[in-house]
Amino acid sequence: MSNQSKGIKRILSFAGRYRGLLTFARCLSGISALFIIGPFICVYFAARELIAVFLGDQLNGQALLNWGLFALGLELVGVVLYFLALLSSHIVAFHIQKNLQMAALRHLAHMPIGYFNANPSGKLRKIIDENSFQTETFIAHQLPDLTGAQVTLIAGVCFMIIFDWRIGVPLIILYGMAFYLQSSLMGKNSAEFMRIYQDAQETMNHEAVEYIRGIAVVKVFGQTVKSFAKFHNAIETYKKYALAYTMSCKKGMVAFNAIVNSSFLVLVPIGFLVGFTTPTLRDFIQSFLFYVIFSPACAVMLNKIMYMTSYKMQAEESMRRIDMILTSKQQPEPAIPQYPDTYEVAFEDVTFAYDNTDHPAVSHLTFMAKAGAITALVGHSGSGKSTAASLIPRFYDVQDGAVKIGGVDIREIPQGDLMKMVAFVFQDPKLFKDSLLENIRAGRPSATREEVLKAAHLAQCDDILKKLPNGIDTIIGSQGIYLSGGETQRISIARAILKDAPIVVLDEATAYADPENEHQIQKAFDGLIKNKTVIMVAHRLSTVQDADQILVMKNGAIAESGTHSDLIKHQGEYAKMWDNYNKTVQWHIES
Numbered sequence: 001m002s003n004q005s006k007g008i009k010r011i012l013s014f015a016g017r018y019r020g021l022l023t024f025a026r027c028l029s030g031i032s033a034l035f036i037i038g039p040f041i042c043v044y045f046a047a048r049e050l051i052a053v054f055l056g057d058q059l060n061g062q063a064l065l066n067w068g069l070f071a072l073g074l075e076l077v078g079v080v081l082y083f084l085a086l087l088s089s090h091i092v093a094f095h096i097q098k099n100l101q102m103a104a105l106r107h108l109a110h111m112p113i114g115y116f117n118a119n120p121s122g123k124l125r126k127i128i129d130e131n132s133f134q135t136e137t138f139i140a141h142q143l144p145d146l147t148g149a150q151v152t153l154i155a156g157v158c159f160m161i162i163f164d165w166r167i168g169v170p171l172i173i174l175y176g177m178a179f180y181l182q183s184s185l186m187g188k189n190s191a192e193f194m195r196i197y198q199d200a201q202e203t204m205n206h207e208a209v210e211y212i213r214g215i216a217v218v219k220v221f222g223q224t225v226k227s228f229a230k231f232h233n234a235i236e237t238y239k240k241y242a243l244a245y246t247m248s249c250k251k252g253m254v255a256f257n258a259i260v261n262s263s264f265l266v267l268v269p270i271g272f273l274v275g276f277t278t279p280t281l282r283d284f285i286q287s288f289l290f291y292v293i294f295s296p297a298c299a300v301m302l303n304k305i306m307y308m309t310s311y312k313m314q315a316e317e318s319m320r321r322i323d324m325i326l327t328s329k330q331q332p333e334p335a336i337p338q339y340p341d342t343y344e345v346a347f348e349d350v351t352f353a354y355d356n357t358d359h360p361a362v363s364h365l366t367f368m369a370k371a372g373a374i375t376a377l378v379g380h381s382g383s384g385k386s387t388a389a390s391l392i393p394r395f396y397d398v399q400d401g402a403v404k405i406g407g408v409d410i411r412e413i414p415q416g417d418l419m420k421m422v423a424f425v426f427q428d429p430k431l432f433k434d435s436l437l438e439n440i441r442a443g444r445p446s447a448t449r450e451e452v453l454k455a456a457h458l459a460q461c462d463d464i465l466k467k468l469p470n471g472i473d474t475i476i477g478s479q480g481i482y483l484s485g486g487e488t489q490r491i492s493i494a495r496a497i498l499k500d501a502p503i504v505v506l507d508e509a510t511a512y513a514d515p516e517n518e519h520q521i522q523k524a525f526d527g528l529i530k531n532k533t534v535i536m537v538a539h540r541l542s543t544v545q546d547a548d549q550i551l552v553m554k555n556g557a558i559a560e561s562g563t564h565s566d567l568i569k570h571q572g573e574y575a576k577m578w579d580n581y582n583k584t585v586q587w588h589i590e591s
């Protein structure tokens, strides 16, 4: 961000070729402001006509009518110009909003998958949507209004000096004082305050979502809102900063409004002082009348400009938040791409720790998963199995050592190509709200319907397709059609089969399956893993007995390795786990 523009300039850099249109919109808004001042002048001249009648002249009805019509004409032109200004500024604002959203989404597409664990999709969506909307509001409405208010103010100041500088100048000094007091009393830290305030608001919204997600737990365990201490604290923090922000504005606002609204306290005595030196009563009343009509309009414009300052700060803060996404570190692409010829996977002295943790999740991990063979990762909860598996498709970059495919460091393989080489079956796969056909086709977008059906068949999905109203064309998530955990898992295996990648990573893929489903998932695996390099994270030891190699993990490293029979003979960690596993199974049967 160092050599990047900031604030409003930064927002405008997303306008692209529409930037000129915004200048046009601001010019139109400025011109429309001049037209909208016009009726004030007309009212002034009409009032002069009426005062002349009091001073003994004949009523000039035609002149009054003319001023009225003139005022109406000016107002109409002003409104039309203002409409055109807003139309133009909206076009620019929508483009900026769209470009900001696209830039953020494009940037996210190149973020490592691990980034989305720390920044869940809901949070990112909120940051992108809400902040880009905030910039849209500022560009579409507030920026043209600001120009209009500035033009009105400048014109007002000129008129005030031209009509009678002896009354005009003291009024201008008074308004200047109000403006100065307001900006100095509201403090130089208001931008910082705005940031903290918006942070607190964001945290509160996020905690509210978390609270609602966990509402089932709250109900089942009869807990209260207070039991969700994080949500409660977030509300309290927001309250604290909202109040602090309001209080920080208090002095400046009060001083400004008090001075501006008491302008008559200055206008009346100065008017009378000037009146004594004015040759005729008519001249005095005429110029005094101008200030009576015009000074409230100037006060309104000043007020508008004052509020604009806070809207501007809000828009700048919104841009800063989107920039937090746009400047987050992407995974670098290799300068000289390399491609493996074979697909064995090697971990060479790999160490990796998650952000904000001081303990590595895997530490000096070294092993080789042979091509065409099954390597199983087992171990107690938290021993680092899933972390090791997630390093293969580069969900995270290792801090030390290297993960290699066919002897090539995965950081040297372009990400798109690496993704084509690895199929990852998650513990908790997600289906899109789309037809099953498209959900499976996500594995290979160019696949034909027949190929998708074949993959579904190999993944044991025939019974799922049969029971759905439109078979493979049924939309998941609509009209109450959902799949069970085990069924979803089989669809995700069909997706992986279709992808036909040479390396398959299975992360506890049978974790949520019942015995019937587990049997089907195991059969589905047969269709997926034939002749592939398979790395399988497993809790249920029954699923790894036939693996070519079993790696037993402990504290992020390998405690022992071998085939099932080797490890049983060895009577170490695995033998204990196997023993415990059998006791559990037996306990289930007996009970």
Ligand SMILES: Nc1ncnc2c1ncn2[C@@H]1O[C@H](COP(=O)(O)OP(=O)(O)OP(=O)(O)O)[C@@H](O)[C@H]1O
Residues within 6 Å of the ligand: 117, 354, 355, 357, 361, 379, 380, 381, 382, 383, 384, 385, 386, 387, 388
């Ligand atoms: N996103 C994360 N951020 C920070 N720490 C994490 C994250 N994911 C896992 N860890 C930590 O890393 C260590 C290894 O976790 P990992 O999930 O790899 O273990 P595991 O053997 O797969 O466990 P399980 O069998 O329970 O899934 C644990 O101490 C865990 O708390």
